[in-house]
Amino acid sequence: MNWLDVVAEEDLADGAAALFRAAFGGEPGGVWIAPGRVNLIGEHIDYAGGPVLPFALPYATAVAVRRREDAMMRAVSTHTDNSWTGAIDEIGPGTPSGWAAYVAGVAWALQEYGIGGVDVAVHSSVPVGSGLSSSAALECSFALALSELFDLQVERKVLIEASIRAENEIAGASTGGMDQNIAMSAQAGHALLLDCLDGSTRQIPLDLGASGSRLLVIDTNAPHRLVDGQYGARRAALDTAYAALGVTTLRGLDSEQAVSGLDDDILIGRVRHVISEIRRVEQAVEILDRGAAGTELGELMTASHVSLRDDYEVSSPELDSAVDAALRAGAYGARMTGGGFGGSAIALVPSDLIQAAAAEISSSAARSGLPEPTFLSAEPAGSAHRFF
Ligand code: ADP
Ligand code: MG
Numbered sequence: 001m002n003w004l005d006v007v008a009e010e011d012l013a014d015g016a017a018a019l020f021r022a023a024f025g026g027e028p029g030g031v032w033i034a035p036g037r038v039n040l041i042g043e044h045i046d047y048a049g050g051p052v053l054p055f056a057l058p059y060a061t062a063v064a065v066r067r068r069e070d071a072m073m074r075a076v077s078t079h080t081d082n083s084w085t086g087a088i089d090e091i092g093p094g095t096p097s098g099w100a101a102y103v104a105g106v107a108w109a110l111q112e113y114g115i116g117g118v119d120v121a122v123h124s125s126v127p128v129g130s131g132l133s134s135s136a137a138l139e140c141s142f143a144l145a146l147s148e149l150f151d152l153q154v155e156r157k158v159l160i161e162a163s164i165r166a167e168n169e170i171a172g173a174s175t176g177g178m179d180q181n182i183a184m185s186a187q188a189g190h191a192l193l194l195d196c197l198d199g200s201t202r203q204i205p206l207d208l209g210a211s212g213s214r215l216l217v218i219d220t221n222a223p224h225r226l227v228d229g230q231y232g233a234r235r236a237a238l239d240t241a242y243a244a245l246g247v248t249t250l251r252g253l254d255s256e257q258a259v260s261g262l263d264d265d266i267l268i269g270r271v272r273h274v275i276s277e278i279r280r281v282e283q284a285v286e287i288l289d290r291g292a293a294g295t296e297l298g299e300l301m302t303a304s305h306v307s308l309r310d311d312y313e314v315s316s317p318e319l320d321s322a323v324d325a326a327l328r329a330g331a332y333g334a335r336m337t338g339g340g341f342g343g344s345a346i347a348l349v350p351s352d353l354i355q356a357a358a359a360e361i362s363s364s365a366a367r368s369g370l371p372e373p374t375f376l377s378a379e380p381a382g383s384a385h386r387f388f
Helices: 009-024 100-113 134-149 156-170 178-185 230-245 255-260 265-289 294-310 317-328 351-367
Strands: 030-039 054-067 072-077 080-087 118-124 190-195 201-205 213-219 333-337 344-350 374-376
Touching: 009 030, 009 054, 009 072, 009 118, 030 134, 030 178, 054 134, 054 178, 072 100, 080 100, 100 118, 100 134, 100 156, 118 134, 134 156, 134 178, 156 178, 178 190, 190 265, 201 265, 213 317, 213 351, 230 265, 255 265, 265 294, 294 317, 294 333, 294 344, 317 333, 317 344, 317 351, 344 351
Parallel strands: 072 118
Antiparallel strands: 030 054, 054 118, 054 190, 072 080, 190 201, 213 344, 213 374, 333 344
């Protein structure tokens, strides 16, 4: 079985600084680190004004950054041989294309606050393109770097907003704001209840070990493909539903009542998912507030998966295989996490069954001719910070 080791922050920072020296010469002005995440429950409802419950992973992205005297930007990453050099005032939708859009986009979005040129070197332990939010880890570590290097004196809220704009407007990925919020606001040992309707947050203690369970993160190694229009199509479907129902949010609506006002079966499924998933997040929070987890939380997770698979249609054979195998192996519950169409799943498993569950998930993938999954540990980690 394939377990992905957690990389110590020091080693992550060393990796970024070493690349910085090799690419640009001299020392970086500092190294900033931001985490990847999983979403415990509340999927595909951030952009629908729902509540979501992500927590930060102990896998993170480090950026080594130094100010320049001019208004140019250079970006390199240990993940790719493609480097980018350009002027900050050249940055716009589609320019640059590729991975550099995620960093250039942040500089673009923070331009009005008075940033200048920079060199940036990236090194990450977050699997890239696996639904564990390597993109927000990259944006948020860099946003914090710019904020401190140029002494922007802005709140994290501004950096979150800039990171979201970078991803939506420059990288062209139509995602909601969950990933950037958790990267910037995570607290170790906690999940973050983020209400995407009003932006309010509450830290929810997440000590699964206390109830004898553990969360297994499964990267199916089937890259998710969000930028290919599916995400935008789901958002568009909700807009159609809002118009048909004469509302601006599905929040607070009763599922039966809402779908009785619609006649398209696909649209009914989309709406039913959003409304039922909002309810499941509320129930999950109530369970965690009681200090419980185990069966009750597991059942909600599995119900979430079924809804995402059948009503929202964003799962994939790899995700379904992982979820089914985890349940067969005795998991309390399991679900896809993140945008779907590949990417990652999570399973809530009695602690003593972790290895057996991972083994069953792996062999099930092998039997179906699917990629070999990677397993990650899921101790809830803290937010973006300066390492040195
Ligand atoms: P996820 O956020 O789930 O990993 P996304 O598709 O949202 O998946 O973002 C992945 C993209 O982010 C990559 O294709 C790449 O463009 C960029 N990216 C993320 N991490 C890195 C990195 N360490 N180095 C270079 N590019 C990265
Ligand atoms: Mg992402």
